[in-house]
Amino acid sequence: MTPHRHRTDRIAAVLAVAAAAVLAAASFASHTPKVPLGTVSSIARRGISSLPARLDGQILVKFRKSVPLALQASTIVAYRSRVMTKISRLGVYVMEVPADETPEKMVYALRQNPDVEYAEPNVLLRALITPNDPLFKYQYALSNTGQIIGSVPGSPQGKASADIKAPTAWGETKGREDIIVAVVDSGVDMAHPDLQNKIQNSGKDFINNDNDATDDLWHGTFVAGIIAAQNDNGEGIAGVAWNCKILPVKVLDNSGVGSTDQVASGILWAADNGAAVINLSLGAETGTETLRAALKYAYDKGVIIVAAAGNGNTNVFYPAAYDTYVLAVAATDYNDNRADFSNFGARIDVAAPGVRILSTVPTWYFGPDVLPYGYADGTSFSAPHVAGLAALIKSLKSWLTPAQIMDVIRYSADDVNSSQFLGKDEYIGYGRINMEKALVPLIINKPVGQ
């Protein structure tokens, strides 16, 4: 490459990065939502990493309505059982299984009895981990129940299940503290109450060439919150990667612009300083060999790299377009539709919610009397959901290579636009990510040919 060509590419890259960041910033909500704090009761339930299918020693039995109570009682005794409790409204007995019987055999025997309407195991249900963070109810991306997304009049309503199914996945893993996600961005507000305990260290600033990657924009703080805001702290929002940590790497200045050499240096530094995952919510229309080489370096070191596709409704930006090394993420909305700004192309791998995303903003951003949280749109905020998932997979299965983890994320995605484009397509790739399918054991009950 000639010096002139190099300079031209660099200028183009700088401009495009700036454009992408500004585009994301433009859609950022100018006012924080008026969210009532302290009105959410603590509903956190601790997870159970693995459950037996049913409760030992108990079954559920309902007799037919025509069977008198006395006969029901004598039948229970005849099966050498006793009533542990009764759900009166349903007429269902919780019956004890004798020590020398199994629930399956007891159920089988009772089902042969014509007086029994049904008998079944007392099946255990998997805990859906719901954090007590008061703004979690607005994070449709993590758990969409069809709620109103915001507290101000006119806030949109989501479609149930148009989400990445985080609560169920958290029942399998909440991640490990030693799995670090590098936010290569505008830095992170390390004093933010929802982030301060999740920061690995003060990071690296390639804009000012020091070791303090404090955010003086907002973008990096917003991305960091989506990935790993502190969960279950009664404060703000929940992050995808519950226990994982954030490594701030500042490569964008306070206008959201960074040069290729700064971004490349940030990627290299993150790879050399313990990052398991790198999130790149930035991009340019043009690729460079320097950026590609930095990505290859990180990838070869075992780092999973996730990048935003871009917000111009045009071809996928770089670095997302570096197919081999990077997972390119498009945006969907709260109805599981593709966001109209989301870039497209054959290199799109997956999609994640990127419309009306609630996350952290720097504490200084809105001033002292306003909560440091806001809504924003952009593929910049889709990518961190995927980065968080990658961190959880890495936490659970540290032996998997980046290529394998990328495939786990791809194959487990829900093909939410299959009615229009069956299979992988250039708009949402394999589909909107599904944390539950990626992390929770798949139940196998079907031999080939059935």
Place this chain on the structure above:
Amino acid sequence: MNRSRRKRILVWLAALAFVPAGLRAQNDVPAGLHLKPGFHFEYLSRTLTWDNDAYQSTLIMPTAYFSLDIEIVRGFTFGILGGYTFSNFNGLVFRQLPFSLDYEAGAINGFVLGAQMQKSLFSSGFWEITADAQFLASLGTTKVFTIDQLNTSGQFDAKGTWMHLQVGPTVIYRGFELFSPFIGAAFDKLWGTFTVNETIGSLTGSEAKSVAGKGALAVTLGMMYEPSPNLSLKLSGNFIPYNKGTGQGLGIDLGGTVRAVFSF
């Protein structure tokens, strides 16, 4: 059951095998080779532990097999076994694969081979004590399953093998003309491996999970019915207590055997 307790049981069983000669009712006079073909149907349900005792599931294994026993000397019989089993390993969870799997797909068939022996140790009046041992090994077969929850088609194959050893004394009451009730206690060990290979798109993975039966002492109650010198029918039930876990009390695994043996 801890290791020292198992050791005590083995020592106890060994002692029984070397009962002083004066106590032995049977002499070791050669009796010629008596062939005893038999048919057995056995049902066994065992609680398994796996992943270093972190998890539990149940192995259900109905097994049918033929036996050919040879009475080498009077009071000592040795036999070989061969047949088929339907081993259900439902409940095993595999997390060492690219996509974790919860196996709930039911029984996998497989051949079983084994051996058994019985030696009469002591007899007085209507009572007899024998030493019994049986070893069965399921060789397993590979079965292929579909993974259809993902956007990319996948499948995995699974193969389960197990081995089961029972060694212990049996007390038989022969006071009835045709029926002989008996009770036995045996050291009981079940162990095995369930291996899966997963293929989903470009992803492949394998995991072999070692499993072991909980409990080590089996109590057997049963009855023999001998309508003629050439035919013996045997019905027995197995009870294997095990510790469910801290504060959860005892569980009992159950099994049962129906056996018909012919003598020539």
